[in-house]
Amino acid sequence: MTAGTIELSGVSTAYEGSDLPVIRGISFSIAAGEFVVVGGPNGAGKTTLLETINGMLPITNGQATVCGLDVAAHGTEVRKRVGYVIQNFAFDPLAPFTVGNVVIMGRYGLLGYGRQPREEDHRAAEEAMHLLGIEDLVDRPIGKLSGGQQQKVLIAQNLAKKPEILLLDEPFSNLDLFARSFVGEILTSIAEAGCTVVIVSHAFDALPGHDIRILAMNEGRISMDAHCRGDEVEERIRRLPGAVHA
Numbered sequence: 636m637t638a639g640t641i642e643l644s645g646v647s648t649a650y651e652g653s654d655l656p657v658i659r660g661i662s663f664s665i666a667a668g669e670f671v672v673v674g675g676p677n678g679a680g681k682t683t684l685l686e687t688i689n690g691m692l693p694i695t696n697g698q699a700t701v702c703g704l705d706v707a708a709h710g711t712e713v714r715k716r717v718g719y720v721i722q723n724f725a726f727d728p729l730a731p732f733t734v735g736n737v738v739i740m741g742r743y744g745l746l747g748y749g750r751q752p753r754e755e756d757h758r759a760a761e762e763a764m765h766l767l768g769i770e771d772l773v774d775r776p777i778g779k780l781s782g783g784q785q786q787k788v789l790i791a792q793n794l795a796k797k798p799e800i801l802l803l804d805e806p807f808s809n810l811d812l813f814a815r816s817f818v819g820e821i822l823t824s825i826a827e828a829g830c831t832v833v834i835v836s837h838a839f840d841a842l843p844g845h846d847i848r849i850l851a852m853n854e855g856r857i858s859m860d861a862h863c864r865g866d867e868v869e870e871r872i873r874r875l876p877g878a879v880h881a
């Protein structure tokens with residue numbers, strides 16, 4: 636079974652127009668349903684790692700295989716199976732979309748160009764909004780919501796896709812303490828249901844208490860690959876060399 640798996644073998648990636656690799660010769664395997672936190676100092680390459688897994692960057696060395704697909708050759712197919720909640724996204728205050736419009740957009744990549752959402756697409760969007768507790772916002776203009784509410788909408792949009800893998804870049808950044816634990820619990824339940832969850836974060840206080848895999852990064856490389864409880868992650872990351880800025 637390859638659904639939800641991530642395999643990197645000696646992978647390096649560089650941004651367009653640059654010869655310098657940002658990710659440098661990284662290798663690891665992530666199994667379906669794993670709950671992984673990626674930590675490390677600013678500029679370590681954490682976002683770049685998520686973009687690499689999601690097939691958004693040219694791979695200059697090695698091979699990345701996601702859900703059994705070679706990322707370099709099948710980026711579009713990979714992105715149908717992977718949800719990616721990007722860092723610090725904020726909607727234009729005048730964006731002409733409701734919350735319901737934004738969540739159903741999560742289904743568009745599966746539908747194909749110009750196709751209208753079907754009953755099952757609306758159902759998937761409703762389920763995702765229900766899970767995030769945002770059904771009452773469905774008709775609200777997205778640009779008029781708070782940062783934390785917009786963050787929940789983006790997570791719902793990606794869950795509506797029913798991804799095999801969910802990548803989240805700083806998902807807790809706009810959320811209050813209560814919302815952070817709430818989202819942490821949702822991500823745990825998603826992983827328990829078999830969806831691989833990979834979170835880049837500097838905020839570790841909302842991580843669930845169960846066993847978590849930590850991948851720490853420094854200067855484009857993996858500096859630690861370990862397991863611990865959610866409430867031990869911060870201490871483990873702090874003890875790493877080069878972690879002073881984390």
Ligand SMILES: Nc1ncnc2c1ncn2[C@@H]1O[C@H](COP(=O)(O)OP(=O)(O)OP(=O)(O)O)[C@@H](O)[C@H]1O
Nearest residue numbers: 650651653657675676677678679680681682683684
């Ligand atoms: N679009 C881009 N073009 C060129 N270089 C980039 C681009 N995005 C990031 N970089 C560079 O790649 C390196 C890693 O950046 P990345 O955003 O992956 O780090 P990060 O670990 O996620 O940092 P942070 O914790 O600050 O979000 C940095 O040196 C950064 O300047």
